[in-house]
Amino acid sequence: MSNTAGDSRSLLKRGESDVSELSVSHRHSYHRMDSSQDLNDPAPSLPSPVPSTTATFEGDSAAGLGISNKRTSIQRVPVGSRIASMSSPRAVSSPFSTAQNSPLIIEPSKPLLGSPRNIYEGAMGRQAYGSEEEQDVTKGRDSVFHEDFAGEDDRRRMVDNDTLNDNEHRGACPPAHDFHSKRSSWVSISILGLSLFSTIFSGLYIFVPIWQPRYGHIISSKGNLTLSTASTLFALFAKTIEISFVTVFITFLAMLIALLYTTASDALVSPHLKFGKLEHKMIYGLAQASYGNPTFITANCATPVTRMMDPTYGGNACISIDYAGQAYHNSIAYMSTWSVISAGNGTSSNLAERPQAPGMLYDNTTVTGSWILRDTSDVTVAHQKYNRVINNISLAMPHAGVLAAALNPRNAILQPDDLAGLGQYSLQASVVSPVVNVLCINMNKTELAPLVYVTWPNATTTNVSTVPGQKMAWPGYEGDSQVLPGKQYANSTVVDDLFWWGEKYGRQPPIFPMYPIDYNTLTNITSPYSDSVYLLVKSPNTTDYTMCQMRSFVTPSCSTHYNVSGTAGGHLEALCEDPTDKMAYSKSTTDAPTVKSTDWRNVAAGWMLAVSLNTGITNSNASTSRQLSQFVIPTPVSGDVKLNATLPSLSEYLAVMVGSTLLSSTTLSTYYHYWNWTEPDLPDPVYLPFNASLTSQQYASGPTQRWEGIFYVPLLLVFVTNVFCLVYLFLRPGLVTDYTEPQNLFALAINSPPSQALDGSCGAGPRGNQLNADWHVKQDQTSGHVYMADGGSTSATPVLPQDYELRRRQATNDRSFTSYSKLSSSRSSWL
Incomplete structure (x- = not known):
């Protein structure tokens, strides 16, 4: 002993x-x-x-x-x-x-065993427990x-501390609150509400990029939401969905897709500028006058000079300045292009491959015309057929009214200004296009004589010219330029069939007062019953004279394209004679004819005077006339004729200069090949519909690049997971305390007994096999105390299955114990 x-x-x-x-x-x-x-x-x-x-x-x-x-x-x-x-x-x-x-x-x-853990102050006061050698053999x-x-031998060796601790902590810390939250508790209701919110909005966030809605005026600079506000709202909702999803799903699992959700939202859901599909729609444009109405054009010229200040010539002066300014602007742009070509290797003689006609509208929209009827513009073919230099050019310009229609609020097209100056769109309008035909034919002095007043018998001339031998018509020559009695048309010429003059064609030829000298031009704008204006040019590069006829018509073979970008500006273009163009006016209105304009000649007459093309009557040697005369195609001595690869032809240059009148003639004019009203203009504009196709950038959801489609995966997984969690929360009666949360784990651990499985780890933490110990949450059936113990066993002390975790038992009435046993349900789960 x-x-x-x-x-x-x-x-x-x-x-x-x-x-x-x-x-x-x-x-x-x-x-x-x-x-x-x-x-x-x-x-x-x-x-x-x-x-x-x-x-x-x-x-x-x-x-x-x-x-x-x-x-x-x-x-x-x-x-x-x-x-x-x-x-x-x-x-x-x-x-x-x-x-x-x-x-x-x-x-x-005197503390027992010298260790504080052997003295526990429980609900009944300070109590002492047995030594470390004592073994709790009630386990199981x-x-x-x-x-x-x-x-005695078993008592002397070290035993499982878990068993000792089980006895030591009976009744030590009974829970003050049930670790099972009922469905009616605020925690369960909050989690269920967050799950419902997360499910609905995550479903919306997967639906939006699939649908890829376009927000139109809703998200625009002038709409209900600006881009910055919309992006902030979308990001806020994405972050809210992400947080609510993590809050709900962390109850079941931690998951990587939560980290990618905001990124996926930015890529697929947040609004971005992107083009939509091509949509066909009816566009409405304002019309108030027929095509080429000179009175309407003059009256609507923007000038501070009112009719009261200058009732007779105020409007004419305004429109003349406009004509001159636009003509010079276009010619300068055209010459700049040709200067580059001339300095290089030149260009093609094929009209389709030569520079297109430029233009400008409202000082902020560039215009590009289109050469049409190119089968009649081949100089070589015409020379071979008629043995004459025939420079026949037809230029189609876009309908200027399409630009006004695109800007009209009735059509609800988002402009770049509505998208913080960054958007763009393309509108293709099925409307007629105005065309100017410039036909220039070289004629020698004898062939031209029937149309020159000073060559007629009994012509009144003056000798005030400074050019030796030049005859000049007297100022009242126009009164003498009358059709002979008994005749309906003026003198015939060898080129009547080319210009469509005479009784056969019902058109009068022009009459010029005299022959111009080199570098000079003369005009005729008074031919009776004519739809054309004429220009007579003398080039220093040939002994012949060149007669040019200019007239206009509207063609159904074109469509007008308007492309606008917040960074590049607007561009109006005529697309013509393209068999693949589904928006050509001829596709919308079958059998629509080409209709010539008789009014346009009055517009062209004002243009001719504005650019001083008649200064040759006084041998003024005007700069414009001088430049025009150098673009005449000379009559060859022999061989074929073709367009100069380094210079524009006279007809091309004239078409470019006069092209601005086509734009002014279609401003607030009809979009059709006819005018429905008897009056040439209306007191108030009316809306006319026309077919169009539109593709535009708007703030829209969806991927902007193909690789961003990978972000559909986290959006879909979050939605599917939310649906699963929502269904689970509806089916389960409530929630159970999560002991993995730091505050819960701390309270559980500090009220749990020490364990031999972690013996020696108090100083530097667990190491080696101590990290492999499994742990279980247990509860004392008498007091309800919940504590944590390792689930290991020794050969001397076998551990029964019921020792490992809380399960439903018939011997207890404790509801917490029964509720928590749900976590250890034996039912299988794919989670």
Whole structure:
């Protein structure tokens, strides 16, 4: 016995504390129960303060120690019960005494085993527990009043601390709140609400990029939302969905797709400028006058000079300045292009491959014309057929009214200004296009004589010319230029069939007062019953004179394209004679004819005077006339004729200069090949519809590049997951406390007993196999105390399945315990 006592003292020594004075091997917390007592008695008598024990058990290997090597059930004094004999201290005769009625004397001033963890202040006050050598052998039993005892050898070796701690913490920290939240609790309602919100909006966020809506005027600089506001709102909703999704789904899993959700939203859902599909629609444009109406054009010229200030010539002066300015602007742009070509290797003689006619509208929209009727423009073919230089050019310009229609609010087309100056769109209008035909034919002096006044018999001439031998017509020559009695048309010429003059064609030829000298031009704008104006040019490069006829008509073989960009500006273009062009006017209005204009000649007459093309009557040597004369195609001595690869032809240049009148003639004019009203102009404009196709940039959702389609995956997964979570939350009765949250885990760990599985880890943390220990949340069935214990076992102390985790048990009425057992349901789950 002395050796045994000595060993016991050495084993119970902790640090520098010597606790040998205490009989620590006494089982002060447990007392043997009379074997005669019926354990199945549903109402056993209360245990006596000092229970009796039997001195010797059957088969004891350590007689006198009071310990059996067989598993024997004894009664335990419940924790917190008051022991009357505790108040009367008694000396302990032997550390292993088995005498009855020998209560343990506890000295509060001397801690047992020298370790604070052996003293626990529970609900019933400060209490002391057994030594580290004591073993809780109740593990694996349903009843809290049963325990197993091992022999002395088993008692002396280190046992599973988890079992000890199970006894130590019974009733230590009963939960103040149920760890199961009912469906009616604010937590469950909040989570369900967040799940519903996240599901609806994540579904919307996957639907939006698939649908790819275009927001039109809703998101624009002048609309309800600007781009910055819209982007902020979309990002806010995306972040809200992301946070709510993480909040809801973290209850079930952590997931990588949450990290990509905002990025996916920015790529697919947030509005970006992007082109939509080509849409066919009806466009409405304002019309107030017929094509080429000179009175309407003059009256609508923008000038501060009112009719009261200059009732007769105010409008004419305004429109003349406009004609001159536009003509010079276009010619300068055209010459700049040709200067580059001339400095290089030249260009083609094929009209389709030569520079197109430029133009300008409202000082902010560039215009490009189109050469049409190119089968009649071949100079070589015409020379071979008629043995004459025939320069026949037809230029089609876009309908200027399309630009006004595109800007009209009725058509609701988003302009670049509506998109912070960054948007663009393309409008293809199925309308007629105005055309000017310039026909220039070289004629020698004799061939031209029937149309020159000074060559006629009895012509009145003057000799004031500074050019020797030149005859000049007197100022009143026009009164003498009358058709002979009995005739309807003026003198015939060898080129009547080329210019369509005479009785056969019903058109009068022009009459010029004299022959111009080199570098000079003369005009005729007064031919009766004519739809054309004429220009007579003398080039220094040939002995012949060149007669040019200019007239206009509208063609159904074109469509007008208007492209506008916030960075590049607007561009109006005529697309003509393209068999693949579905928006040509002839496709919208079948059998539409080409209609000549008789009004346009009056517009062209004002243009001719504005650019001073009649200064040759005084031999003024005007700069414009000089330049025009150098573009005449000379009559070859022999061989074929073709367009100069380094210079524009006279007809091309004239068409470019006069092209601006085509734009002014279509401003607020009809979009059709006819005019529906008897009056040439209306007091107020009316809307006329026409077919058009539109492709435009708007703020829209969806990918802007093909690779961004990969972001559909996180959007779809978030939505599907939200649907699953929402269904789950509707089907389950409530929520269970998540013990992996830091605050919950801390409270659980600090109220749990130490474990041998982590022995020695208090200083530097767990290492090696300690990281492989599995842990389970357990609950005391009597007090409801929840604590954490490792799930390991030893060969000496087998662990039963019910020890590992909380499960539903019939022996308890604790609802928390029953609720938490749902986490350990045996049902399989794909999660």
